Amino acid sequence: MADSPRRATILEVARDAGVSKTSVSRYFSGERDRLSPDMQRRIASSAGRLGYRPNQMARGLKAGRSRLIGMLVADIRNPFSVAVMHGVEQACRAHGFSLMVCNTDNDPAQERDHLALLTAYRVEGLVVNVTGRPGHELEALAAQDTPLVLLDRALGDVEADMVGLDNDQAIDTALDHLRAQGYGELLCVSEPTEQASSRQQRLGRFRERLDADGLQGEACCLALDDAPALERAIAGFLDRPSHAPKALLCANGNVTLAVTRALQALDVTLGETGLLGIDELDWCALVAPGITTLAQPTEAIGRAAVDSLLQRLAAPERPAPSRQILFTPELNARGSTRR
Structure with missing residues (x-):
């Protein structure tokens, strides 16, 4: 049996791009804004040429962060859900996060199970398009300081930002x-x-x-x-x-x-x-x-949901009141x- 190809290391990417290991680490950990555009292009080019893929799980364990955003959708077959999901994924990628999506198929029991799964994976934030009324489960997440954003559907008993259509x-x-x-x-x-x-x-x-x-x-x-x-x-x-x-x-x-x-x-x-x-x-x-x-504006709705999560992650010691972010239809x- 042929040996599996060896994975490129962060040091090899740094040498190839002519930058420090710290710069490569910043590029893949959501701190790209601290690097010049030229440095970002060189790192991306070297990583692509060498086939480098960061071990996000190991990085998360080391830093105490998973770099995961969870998204719970009521019906993944709904075109609205797919379109918003694209905006969420694009925003996550731009900030160095990975997106973990769970489909509840409009089943409250599946919704509870998926929320437990996302909690086990230690997601750093959660975008929720609710099916039932999972107030207890979402409150448990909020108690762990996991920021929540409700997508399209509000829950009166949950204190969280809501993003959707006016x-x-x-x-x-x-x-x-x-x-x-x-x-x-x-x-x-x-x-x-x-x-x-x-x-x-x-x-x-x-x-x-x-x-x-x-x-x-x-x-x-x-x-x-x-x-x-x-x-x-x-x-x-x-x-x-x-x-x-x-x-x-x-x-x-x-x-x-x-x-x-x-x-x-x-x-x-x-x-x-x-x-x-x-x-x-x-x-x-x-x-x-x-x-x-x-x-x-589904793309903008998805990006706004991630922006809301990142704002709360950036200042967990200063929790702001929940708010509604509503968009105008065309x-x-x-x-x-x-x-």
Whole structure:
């Protein structure tokens, strides 16, 4: 059996790059800002050429730090989760951290198990897109001075920063656009709201705006795997007599996909019946005549979550009050809301 290739050492990288071992160590430990751009390029080039990979576990044990950021996502198949995860990973890499991702598959029991696992790996910070109400487990992490950031979903019993979309503004933008386009009767479609505060906020704001603006409308919450029930709900809404053009507002990207399929099955003409979805997905511009969306700045949301963790890691002795960091959606108007 052939011998496995020998791993390059930090000393070899330093000699090749013409720098000190301390500089190489700083480059791989999140202190790159202390090095000149030229020195960073030389170290990166030498490490790549020699195939050097730092032993992060050994470095963490030596320094008492793991250099790991944990991320808990409710559904890794959700395009929103994937897009935000990319922003989180990019920010972690830029600061010398590795990202450890756990998917709960919307199962509170798995959520508790994964939180225990992340604790065992001594993650230095945690980004959490909650499924259930893991207040006790998150409080235990906070008691160990592990900073937490809640992603998209808030927990009233946990003191932590929350990063996500400005849901009130998203609904306001959607309704203002639909009304300006001449739609007067609306159906807001959402997944069940019990385990997601963002869904609750969006539906709550929708109902508030209906009452305040005198719009006609209703909301329905359905499991998306029950396609016949969704088709019946949409058909019932569209078949009711009305003097005003009708439109559907989808509370997230998964709902937009399910509603689009239902409208195609019902042979509904988009535009004549309006359709607007929260979350921009790649296919929305491809389905004729194009689906109007509200795009979330997912990259910025992911980076903001990591920035929040790093700020708290930098000053653990001066804990600041928890805060909400909310982002503005961008309207992509297409043919589905053009009558």
